[in-house]
């Protein structure tokens with residue numbers, strides 16, 4: 001294969017004395033759908049935060065699409081083509097469903113401040129384009145009929161879908177999904193997975209997915225990385241992971257302590 | 259070019275209001291006392307709307323807005339009184355210098371997460387007041403004489419420009435970015451919004467119009483004194499925004515107009531005024547914590563009535 005789209009080399013971060021993640025290595029190639037799993041507190045979300053610029057790693061290097069991104073701020077990382085959803089839904093609650101997506105569409109339009117303040121033709125053209133594109137994204141997730149609802153008034157499952165629609169509107173090459181099916185029932189989860197497969201094809205996406213549902217991850221991911229206590233303990237195909245001793249121990253260990 | 263119908267309707271209503279007041283002033287039906295009330299009202303609306311952009315739209319808590327009012331007031335007065343420049347030039351220079359002051363305060367503090375802005379603006383307003391207090395060139399504590407040049411026409415159009423610019427800004431991708439920051443800074447950042455840029459931009463625009471209001475303010479009273487720009491003035495402006503409903507431009511306007519009238523009647527009882535203000539605030543917090551309008555606009559009420567019937571264009 002050619003160069004990886006995302007290359008994570010020996011990345012680590014420390015909070016006070018706690019090494020939340022250390023020695024993390026990962027390579028994602030264009031078009032892959034990869035899972036990131038691990039018990040609670042393993043460092044999965046923290047890894048996402050480092051990949052998206054929310055946290056600056058205290059060691060190591062992250063290269064995306066040929067650019068070193070670990071010193072960039074989140075909006076710069078997003079502009080370079082990485083976007084994400086959040087484990088605890090972070091929608092713009094008081095904005096409408098449509099406006100939530102439009103915010104992410106921000107950089108796809110380029111009408112200036114002056115054109116908006118003076119209501120020049122460029123403003124209307126740009127806003128119309130944003131509106132039309134945002135509605136396209138909503139349609140994919142069957143949210144277009146709720147476009148004028150406030151985001152906070154959507155039922156939980158739809159809020160999760162809206163988060164993905166919004167992340168997609170930012171125009172990513174790499175989409176990071178942090179437990180997108182959390183709190184959904186099996187049918188909803190199934191439908192969501194089909195949707196993820198669909199957008200992956202439609203937008204030529206590379207996807208990294210955090211998920212607790214093992215069956216689900218094993219079913220749709222081509223490769224899987226396993227974190228435990230901030231360290232990478234295994235990576236490989238679902239079959240390899242399923243029979244990996246360290247992985248079984250990590251998960252058994254979790255169950256014993258529960 | 260299409261500009262939405264409501265925009266023209268509201269502008270027309272406003273201009274009709276302007277003409278009526280103007281005719282009443284020219285014909286002598288409104289004496290100095292009342293024409294002054296209208297001018298003060300317009301200035302207060304400008305202050306309310308400019309702070310609304312910073313607090314209500316962008317979610318950045320600034321509590322020293324009177325500092326920018328003071329910069330605009332003194333700088334424009336220096337232009338007209340000391341440098342003999344035309345009034346309109348003074349107004350523009352005052353607004354621009356206030357915006358620059360906004361950048362100076364905003365750039366270092368707004369890049370940090372958290373509420374540093376509140377402390378910084380409070381400190382800034384005090385520093386500005388103390389500078390003018392000790393600067394003999396502008397009269398120190400005794401104040402500075404300023405020629406009365408603000409007319410109802412200046413005040414009205416100052417207010418109209420402020421409202422149009424800030425409402426157009428808000429209803430664009432730029433304003434949407436600011437609202438996203440208010441709603442969730444981390445998510446806005448993750449969606450590609452340059453949060454520092456938009457926070458500083460909103461703050462500078464807010465300072466610009468507070469400065470413009472300052473120029474109109476200083477040329478309306480024959481004299482300005484540092485004491486007029488103390489914390490209580492900042493507090494007054496803050497109340498317009500909180501009372502009107504954080505996030506509602508029309509709420510800020512309504513609150514500014516109502517409180518200007520109320521405080522006119524309570525002019526001779528400053529203590530009573532503060533007590534009433536405090537009571538009103540407490541009642542609002544208890545019974546309507548989102549303020550008069552919440553985040554809604556007058557236009558929303560209008561829209562709801564039309565829903566079902568005719569088609570949006």
Ligand SMILES: Nc1ncnc2c1ncn2[C@@H]1O[C@H](COP(=O)(O)OP(=O)(O)OP(=O)(O)O)[C@@H](O)[C@H]1O
Nearest residue numbers: 015018020038039040041042043044045046047087
């Ligand atoms: N900002 C922070 N400050 C201090 N500690 C943190 C911070 N962020 C994460 N941690 C710690 O890092 C560890 C990893 O947390 P993380 O949220 O990445 O786990 P996770 O794998 O996503 O778990 P879950 O499955 O519960 O979501 C935890 O011990 C957590 O308390």
Ligand SMILES: [Mg+2]
Nearest residue numbers: 044045046087
């Ligand atoms: Mg997590």
